[in-house]
Amino acid sequence: MLPIGLNWYQSSSGIKLRNQYYSSPPKLQKLLKRFQRLHIEYAEEPPALPLIYERPEGGDFSIALSEKPLGLLKKQVLLRNPFAAASYPLSFSVIYRGNLIVLFEPGHFACYRLPELTRNLLLEKQLNTQNFAYHWVLNGRLVALSGSRSIIFSESSGWQPYMGPMPLSKQPKLFEDARYIISARCNGEWGGEVYFYDKESQLYYIAEATCANSIVKQGNAYIVVASLAHMDGSSAVQLINDPRLLTRWVGKIKPQDRDFTKSSETKLGHGKTLIDCRELMLLAGFRLGQQNVYLVNWRETSFLATWQNGTFYAVDPLFHDGLFAFNPLTTAYESDVVLMNIDSPEEVETSCLLFTGKQAIKINWSEKTVSKEYSTYQIKVTGSITEAEELQFVDSLEVQATE
Numbered sequence: 001m002l003p004i005g006l007n008w009y010q011s012s013s014g015i016k017l018r019n020q021y022y023s024s025p026p027k028l029q030k031l032l033k034r035f036q037r038l039h040i041e042y043a044e045e046p047p048a049l050p051l052i053y054e055r056p057e058g059g060d061f062s063i064a065l066s067e068k069p070l071g072l073l074k075k076q077v078l079l080r081n082p083f084a085a086a087s088y089p090l091s092f093s094v095i096y097r098g099n100l101i102v103l104f105e106p107g108h109f110a111c112y113r114l115p116e117l118t119r120n121l122l123l124e125k126q127l128n129t130q131n132f133a134y135h136w137v138l139n140g141r142l143v144a145l146s147g148s149r150s151i152i153f154s155e156s157s158g159w160q161p162y163m164g165p166m167p168l169s170k171q172p173k174l175f176e177d178a179r180y181i182i183s184a185r186c187n188g189e190w191g192g193e194v195y196f197y198d199k200e201s202q203l204y205y206i207a208e209a210t211c212a213n214s215i216v217k218q219g220n221a222y223i224v225v226a227s228l229a230h231m232d233g234s235s236a237v238q239l240i241n242d243p244r245l246l247t248r249w250v251g252k253i254k255p256q257d258r259d260f261t262k263s264s265e266t267k268l269g270h271g272k273t274l275i276d277c278r279e280l281m282l283l284a285g286f287r288l289g290q291q292n293v294y295l296v297n298w299r300e301t302s303f304l305a306t307w308q309n310g311t312f313y314a315v316d317p318l319f320h321d322g323l324f325a326f327n328p329l330t331t332a333y334e335s336d337v338v339l340m341n342i343d344s345p346e347e348v349e350t351s352c353l354l355f356t357g358k359q360a361i362k363i364n365w366s367e368k369t370v371s372k373e374y375s376t377y378q379i380k381v382t383g384s385i386t387e388a389e390e391l392q393f394v395d396s397l398e399v400q401a402t403e
Contacts, residue, residue, distance in 0.1 A: 015048045022049040027069040031303060031317040034374060035063075038299050053298075055310065060277040063298065063305075066313040070288070070304065072355075074319060076362040076370060077117055083108045087366040088348040091134040092172040092341040095333045096142045099123060100354070100363070103144075107131030114337070115356045117363070129158060136173050138164075138181065145170065167197035167204070169257055172329050172341065175215035175222075180243060182222075185256045186211030186327050189230045193268065195255055196222075196243035204249035207240060208268040214285040214330040216292055224271065225285035225294070229326045233281035233297065237307075240271035275307060283323070284330040286338045288355060295340070297324055301374065319362060319371035323353075342369075 024032045035053075039046045047054040050065040079102075081087060086105040093102045099120050100112040109127040111120040127142075134145040142153040143162055150162040167181050175182040179199060186192040192211035195204050207224065214225040222243065227235040240246065246269030249255040275282070283302070284295035296305045296312055302323035305312040327347065330340040340353040352363040364370050 012045055015046070019046065019049050024050070024065055025067065025069045027071050028065050028314060028317065030320055030373075031301075031314060032065060034301055034320070038301070042299075052314070061275075061280060062311040063296075064311050064313050066306065066315045068315070070293075070316040071358070072304075072316050072318075073359045074362070075359075076319070076364060078364045078367065078370065079110075079112065079117065081105065081365070082110055082119075087368075088344075088350055089365065090132075091170075092329055092343075092349050093339070093352055094135065094137045094142075094331075095337060095339055096137050100339075100352070101127075101135065101142065103132055103135050107133060109135070115354070115359065115361070117361070126155070126158065127153065134170050136168060138168075138173070138176070165199075165202055167195075167254065169254055171256065173331070174212060174329060175217075175331065177217060180222075182215055183256065184209060184212035185260075186228075187260055189228065190260075192226065192228075193255070194224055194226075195249075196240075196246065198244070204255050205243045205246040206249055206255055206268050207238070207243075207246045208270050209238070210234075210236070211327055213283065213328050216285050216287060216332075218292075222271075223274070223285065223292070225282055225330075227281045227283060229281065229324075232279040235275065235277045235280055235282040236273065237275035237282065237285065238271035238273055245269065280312075281324075283325055283328050284340050284353075286330055286332055286355070288336075288338070295323070295330075297322065300324075316360075318360060320373040321371045322374060323371065 036046065051062060052065060053063040055062045081104040084105045090103045090105060090107065093100055095114065098114055100114060100117070102110045104110055109124055111123040112118065113120050130146050132144045132146050136143050144151055150166055151159045152162040153159055168183055171183055173181060174184050181197040181199065182194060184192060184194045192209055194207050194209040194212040197204050209224050209226040210228050212224050212226045216223040216225065221239055221241045224238050224240060227233065251258060281297040282294045283297055286293060291306055293304050293306055293315065296303055300322040302318060302321060303314045304316040304318060305314050325342045326345055328340060328342050330338060332338050336357060338355040341349050342351045342353060344350045351365060351369040354361040354363060362371055
């Protein structure tokens with residue numbers, strides 16, 4: 001009788017009965033309902049909870065609900081360009097000495113104290129002595145492009161010529177530590193690269209990565225998270241133990257500035273593959289608390305997840321929406337502060353996602369990017385689906401300038 005009972009327990013009817021008695025963590029109940037609706041849309045037989053999606057034979061991943069959700073506190077804010085009508089920044093925003101530094105048209109910096117996001121008008125006055133076109137934080141200092149000159153800010157003497165090596169072109173910095181400055185280039189479906197600039201030797205080392213959006217430092221090694229927004233999406237995570245073992249660049253210009261049509265077939269170095277997925281995007285990877293987490297976008301649903309033995313475990317639903325970006329960038333700062341720059345097809349920053357401790361703040365530069373809760377559906381007894389009213393997870397909050 002035991003084999004018969006076991007077969008029934010694992011059968012469709014047995015799983016259906018078991019799922020009726022499954023109790024999901026309260027913080028993940030809305031996410032579970034979203035996944036249950038997706039099962040109907042995709043005409044899939046739901047697996048036994050907490051498993052949400054079970055990899056088919058030869059598949060890349062499974063998805064399950066975690067037993068220990070993060071329970072992050074969430075809010076959204078709407079911050080407008082205080083200097084002009086144009087909504088979106090000129091370059092990806094950065095964090096500098098406890099302030100979010102945003103470069104708006106016509107080339108002026110807006111500074112917001114963290115985490116309250118109130119205007120730091122004193123710092124703005126110190127910074128806005130000329131117009132700027134781009135900005136970074138390098139070696140803990142604020143560096144900007146004014147005209148064709150790179151300049152560096154000093155609180156005691158203002159802006160001065162930047163005399164150090166500049167490994168970046170007009171592109172955001174992906175990561176920096178005492179040894180390397182890391183950046184990347186994305187060529188869409190034709191591939192991408194990540195560049196390790198060695199500060200000591202002033203050499204570049206290149207790894208294949210399509211398209212890198214995050215670096216997570218793990219001991220002395222580097223985890224490179226990459227994701228491609230093409231068709232149903234794809235993602236890859238690799239571990240690079242020693243960047244000096246990668247392909248060394250020997251050209252006279254920066255490797256990201258070369259003509260890729262002439263070197264697209266060049267075989268590049270690659271680290272150890274940790275994750276390789278199709279039909280799923282990893283928009284970010286970073287340390288949160290004591291674990292690595294990934295921002296997953298799957299079937300127009302976004303959530304934070306950990307990864308273990310081929311399964312993504314959903315630990316937070318974030319804003320219950322299909323958060324999406326084409327070439328985002330996530331940077332970890334000191335004191336457990338993480339900033340994700342969210343972009344559009346036009347390669348402009350449309351919003352930011354700020355993690356500070358147990359809080360996630362979505363910073364929107366326009367009403368168009370305010371996250372709204374994904375549509376909820378009522379499942380009738382007949383099995384037909386009717387669309388319910390779309391709900392907004394949190395109202396946008398305008399943060400006014402303070403004198």
